[in-house]
Amino acid sequence: xxxxxxxxxxxxxxxxxxxxxxxxxxxxxxxxxxxxxxxxxxxxxxxxxxxxxxxxxxxxxxxxxxxxxxxxxxxxxxxxxxxxxxxxxxxxxxxxxxxxxxxxxxxxxxxxxxxxxxxxxxxxxxxxxxxxxxxxxxxxxxxxxxxxxxxxxxxxxxxxxxxxxxxxxxxxxxxxxxxxxxxxxxxxxxxxxxxxxxxxxxxxxxxxxxxxxxxxxxxxxxxxxxxxxxxxxxxxxxxxxxxxxxxxxxxxxxxxxxxxxxxxxxxxxxxxxxxxxxxxxxxxxxxxxxxxxxxxxxxxxxxxxxxxxxxxxxxxxxxxxxxxxxxxxxxxxxxxxxxxxxxxxxxxxxxxxxxxxxxxxxxxxxxxxxxxxxxxxxxxxxxxxxxxxxxxxxxxxxxxxxxxxxxxxxxxxxxxxxxxxxxxxxxxxxxxxxxxxxxxxxxxxxxxxxxxxxxxxxxxxxxxxxxxxxxxxxxxxxxxxxxx
Amino acid sequence: xxxxxxxxxxxxxxxxxxxxxxxxxxxxxxxxxxxxxxxxxxxxxxxxxxxxxxxxxxxxxxxxxxxxxxxxxxxxxxxxxxxxxxxxxxxxxxxxxxxxxxxxxxxxxxxxxxxxxxxxxxxxxxxxxxxxxxxxxxxxx
Numbered sequence: 001x002x003x004x005x006x007x008x009x010x011x012x013x014x015x016x017x018x019x020x021x022x023x024x025x026x027x028x029x030x031x032x033x034x035x036x037x038x039x040x041x042x043x044x045x046x047x048x049x050x051x052x053x054x055x056x057x058x059x060x061x062x063x064x065x066x067x068x069x070x071x072x073x074x075x076x077x078x079x080x081x082x083x084x085x086x087x088x089x090x091x092x093x094x095x096x097x098x099x100x101x102x103x104x105x106x107x108x109x110x111x112x113x114x115x116x117x118x119x120x121x122x123x124x125x126x127x128x129x130x131x132x133x134x135x136x137x138x139x140x141x142x143x144x145x146x147x148x149x150x151x152x153x154x155x156x157x158x159x160x161x162x163x164x165x166x167x168x169x170x171x172x173x174x175x176x177x178x179x180x181x182x183x184x185x186x187x188x189x190x191x192x193x194x195x196x197x198x199x200x201x202x203x204x205x206x207x208x209x210x211x212x213x214x215x216x217x218x219x220x221x222x223x224x225x226x227x228x229x230x231x232x233x234x235x236x237x238x239x240x241x242x243x244x245x246x247x248x249x250x251x252x253x254x255x256x257x258x259x260x261x262x263x264x265x266x267x268x269x270x271x272x273x274x275x276x277x278x279x280x281x282x283x284x285x286x287x288x289x290x291x292x293x294x295x296x297x298x299x300x301x302x303x304x305x306x307x308x309x310x311x312x313x314x315x316x317x318x319x320x321x322x323x324x325x326x327x328x329x330x331x332x333x334x335x336x337x338x339x340x341x342x343x344x345x346x347x348x349x350x351x352x353x354x355x356x357x358x359x360x361x362x363x364x365x366x367x368x369x370x371x372x373x374x375x376x377x378x379x380x381x382x383x384x385x386x387x388x389x390x391x392x393x394x395x396x397x398x399x400x401x402x403x404x405x406x407x408x409x410x411x412x413x414x415x416x417x418x419x420x421x422x423x424x425x426x427x428x429x430x431x432x433x434x435x436x437x438x439x440x441x442x443x444x445x446x447x448x449x450x451x452x453x454x455x456x457x458x459x460x461x462x463x464x465x466x467x468x469x470x471x472x473x474x475x476x477x478x479x480x481x482x483x484x
Numbered sequence: 485x486x487x488x489x490x491x492x493x494x495x496x497x498x499x500x501x502x503x504x505x506x507x508x509x510x511x512x513x514x515x516x517x518x519x520x521x522x523x524x525x526x527x528x529x530x531x532x533x534x535x536x537x538x539x540x541x542x543x544x545x546x547x548x549x550x551x552x553x554x555x556x557x558x559x560x561x562x563x564x565x566x567x568x569x570x571x572x573x574x575x576x577x578x579x580x581x582x583x584x585x586x587x588x589x590x591x592x593x594x595x596x597x598x599x600x601x602x603x604x605x606x607x608x609x610x611x612x613x614x615x616x617x618x619x620x621x622x623x624x625x
Binding site for chain 1: 490492493494495539540541543544547548551555558559597598599601602603604605606608622624625
């Protein structure tokens with residue numbers, strides 16, 4: 001079949017291929033279903049972006065896309081590409097503006113049935129204690145540039161040192177919440193200034209903090225090891241590196257657009273601007289991007305700590321009664337240097353994950369010991385009116401997708417259309433009727449983020465499960481939401 | 485009447501700007517940016533700031549100019565109101581000099597609508613038309 005004039009061939013029930021053509025250095029591969037392909041990608045430029053990414057110098061094996069693929073800037077959202085460290089490039093368009101946007105899931109010993117009536121008060125207090133919305137600031141005291149640089153170097157370890165968490169939280173964070181080669185000196189003064197009062201803030205748009213209840217368990221054994229049980233209250237947090245990360249991306253895109261002329265790259269889209277990984281520009285971007293990633297991990301760590309404190313205070317429970325533990329923290333906008341099997345040989349490559357989650361398998365040395373038999377928890381947020389999923393990484397992901405899975409649902413309706421649908425309706429009351437308490441800065445955000453604006457995340461997750469890229473462990477449903 | 489047209493976009497804000505000359509194209513683009521960040525433009529007196537930028541392409545120059553307004557708002561809490569003077573010259577590189585008027589957010593009655601993460605290069609292409617120039621701009625929100 002052809003989509004937007006691009007030939008695309010079905011290989012299996014869950015995998016389609018775009019044959020190499022024109023300046024493509026590798027074929028494109030899209031994990032999807034017939035239904036998703038026909039209903040969400042026909043009028044989307046994302047397929048063309050999979051083709052564009054295949055032009056990147058040094059790209060290995062395939063330009064990949066996960067089932068939540070949709071139109072992004074440069075790379076599609078849901079795009080994955082690995083590039084050779086010697087001959088390949090690094091591209092900020094393969095990471096995105098919100099560097100290390102990601103998700104963390106924490107478990108408690110609380111059962112929904114026992115705290116049901118206190119959810120409204122809990123949501124009210126979470127909203128009070130965690131700054132949300134456009135330009136949210138002031139979760140913790142305003143930090144100096146020197147302190148921000150410490151965060152850029154130490155990631156979530158900074159928060160733990162300051163009392164915002166425990167050493168155990170570090171173990172259960174991807175990369176232990178710190179990319180060690182981060183280079184704070186490659187981050188501009190402007191980026192640091194933008195981050196100064198934003199540590200521990202949620203921000204706006206699709207970012208959220210949810211009080212969820214575990215609704216369904218698909219794999220008892222894995223769920224048991226993750227510490228999940230039916231009816232349990234868990235906390236799901238989705239946010240990233242805030243203004244600091246946006247500014248790093250912005251700064252380096254401009255530098256790399258100019259550098260592109262120097263290196264003679266002829267790319268189909270300016271937003272794919274890139275530089276050789278081992279060039280000065282490439283190294284600086286990598287170092288700055290890693291620093292911004294550390295800022296995001298610290299951010300989610302601080303928010304989680306504020307949430308834990310709020311739960312204890314509101315519900316009047318002790319630490320041991322609450323039994324609050326981080327299950328895992330994953331990032332879904334990042335470029336990482338990892339070792340993968342490339343045509344039969346182990347090789348270090350730069351894996352760009354733009355709206356894609358790492359999904360490492362059982363036995364991986366890069367995941368916590370506790371999960372050595374299950375594989376890495378892969379956290380897939382849906383929309384605030386329906387559900388989110390907990391999956392586990394597999395060996396097949398290592399073989400086929402550079403250890404990557406999907407990252408979420410993806411919008412199907414523009415904010416403008418979503419607003420129109422919500423006009424004249426009492427959406428807060430509608431959500432309440434569904435058993436969801438919500439607090440947000442404005443009614444507009446609620447209207448823009450309603451379920452009707454998003455794909456059903458279960459369609460996305462089902463493709464990954466059937467393809468064996470990551471397997472379903474549990475489904476959680478929101479009962480309390482705070483948003484910007 | 486607005487000097488730009490909003491284009492339907494699923495996740496972000498896209499606009500098309502047309503103007504009789506380059507200077508007005510930048511000025512109308514700044515109006516589009518302001519429209520994206522506030523519900524209603526604040527009516528207030530303001531202070532002047534001078535901006536000087538240079539770049540090897542007009543697209544990078546426009547991204548930098550709007551990025552400057554975004555930086556002033558998000559970091560300095562200073563909101564752009566209008567452009568008093570603007571000139572764009574090419575002498576090898578493209579050079580922009582502008583005097584913009586704006587005001588501190590504190591103490592004025594303005595409700596922010598969107599936090600723009602960045603001004604993207606996506607589909608940005610400053611083209612000549614029969615009556616001047618046009619470009620598309622996508623704001624990542």
